[in-house]
Amino acid sequence: MPTLPPERTARSRPEPHRARDVAESFGTDAERYDRVRPRYPDAMVTRIAAASPGPDVLDVGCGTGIEARQFQAAGCTVLGVEPDARMADLARRGGLDVEVATFETWDAAGRDFDAVIAGTAWHWVDPVAGAAKAAQVLRPGGRLAVFWHVFELPPEVTEALADVYRRVVPDSPFDMQSTRSPLQMYQVMFDKAADGIRDAGAFDAPEQWRFDWEHTYTRDEWLDQMPTHGSLTGLPAPKVKEVLDGVGAAIDALGGRFTMPYITMAVTAALTA
Numbered sequence: 001m002p003t004l005p006p007e008r009t010a011r012s013r014p015e016p017h018r019a020r021d022v023a024e025s026f027g028t029d030a031e032r033y034d035r036v037r038p039r040y041p042d043a044m045v046t047r048i049a050a051a052s053p054g055p056d057v058l059d060v061g062c063g064t065g066i067e068a069r070q071f072q073a074a075g076c077t078v079l080g081v082e083p084d085a086r087m088a089d090l091a092r093r094g095g096l097d098v099e100v101a102t103f104e105t106w107d108a109a110g111r112d113f114d115a116v117i118a119g120t121a122w123h124w125v126d127p128v129a130g131a132a133k134a135a136q137v138l139r140p141g142g143r144l145a146v147f148w149h150v151f152e153l154p155p156e157v158t159e160a161l162a163d164v165y166r167r168v169v170p171d172s173p174f175d176m177q178s179t180r181s182p183l184q185m186y187q188v189m190f191d192k193a194a195d196g197i198r199d200a201g202a203f204d205a206p207e208q209w210r211f212d213w214e215h216t217y218t219r220d221e222w223l224d225q226m227p228t229h230g231s232l233t234g235l236p237a238p239k240v241k242e243v244l245d246g247v248g249a250a251i252d253a254l255g256g257r258f259t260m261p262y263i264t265m266a267v268t269a270a271l272t273a
Contacts, residue, residue: 028086028233029227029228029233030064030084030086030087030089030090031090032224032227033063033064033087033228034064034065034090034094035224036221036225036228037063037064037120037228038149038215039066039067039070040066040067040070040149040264041213041264042070043211044209044266045067047209048071048115048143048145048266048268049071049074049075049076049115051143051145051268052115052142052143053141053142053143054114054139055075055076055077056077056079057071057076057078057079057113057115057116057117058078058079058080058081058113058115058137059071059078059079059117059118059119060081060103060116060117060118060122060134060146061081061082061083061103061119061120061125062078062082062088062091062096062098062119062121063087063091063119063120064087064091064094065080065090065094065095065096065098066119068080068091069094069095069096071117072095072096076115078096078097079098079099079111080096080097080098081098081099081100081101081103081106082098082099082100082101083100083101083124084100103125103130103133104125104126104130104133106133111137112137112138112139112142113137113138113139113142114138114142115138115142115143115144115145116134116137116138116142116143116144116145117145117147118145120147120148120149121146122146122148122193122267123148123189123193126196127195127197127199128199128200130196131144131197131199131200131202131203132200132202135200135202135203135271138271139271140271141270141271143268143269143270143271144203144268144270144271145266145267145268146267147264147265147266147267148186148189148190148265149262149264150182150262150263150264150265151182151260151261151263152181152182152183152260152261153258153260154254154258156250156253156254157247157250157251157254157258160246160249160250161243161246161247161250164242164245164246164247165231165243168239168242169235169239169243183263186265190208190265193206193267194206194208194267197269202271202272203269203270203271203272204270204271204272205269206267206268206269207267207268207269208265208266209265209266209268210263210264210265211263211264211266212262212263213262214259214260214261214262215259215260215262216259216260217258217259217260218257219252219256219257222247222251223244223247223248223251226243226244226247227244
């Protein structure tokens with residue numbers, strides 16, 4: 001499950017789904033990932049489940065099972081597909097049935113589903129091949145729903161992160177600063193997902209469903225989550241510590257906590273073929 005939109009990767013990595021070193025790096029600390037990554041709005045889970053013809057869900061890039069457990073709680077039966085065996089193992093320990101594979105190479109073995117979902121993971125899937133594969137495993141009227149969180153740090157924290165990251169990792173493939181808003185950057189990713197769905201030629205016109213919410217983080221809570229972000233998972237521990245120290249100082253200057261506005265956006269369409 002990834003964290004950065006394509007616009008935050010360098011020119012050498014124009015296609016996120018080809019950056020397998022990042023895509024399969026999150027299992028380095030699967031327990032932390034499962035503990036600190038934000039959950040998805042219940043309203044979104046309910047809407048996707050209600051818009052699907054039945055309860056059988058395939059979760060692509062299920063990671064540690066965060067969204068899968070939410071769909072299970074909503075009455076769905078979930079099978080996960082996850083390329084990182086470490087993440088899959090933790091998901092299994094949480095009661096999820098998981099098969100280890102990339103979605104493009106995964107063998108459905110004749111099985112079909114009412115919904116194919118992906119939580120903060122579809123950018124690691126080829127958008128055209130992924131949508132075509134989803135069409136193959138969905139039942140008539142089945143729904144593809146891929147979704148991401150968009151979050152916006154306080155400007156002081158964003159600036160501190162960009163400054164320390166540029167100093168600590170000057171040759172990083174990640175660009176931590178942009179003149180565009182997070183939603184504008186992520187919109188490119190949403191549009192790419194929608195284009196892949198259209199190109200598959202088997203779905204209704206894709207829609208984008210938006211869910212707004214917020215969460216207040218303490219300094220320690222946010223610093224606990226940061227090492228699970230794709231920009232940090234591949235760094236050695238001393239460099240991670242330098243980045244966290246710089247961001248922590250900025251949060252301290254804000255009083256030790258901040259409220260993060262989130263937008264969770266789902267790109268979704270129903271199978272017509």
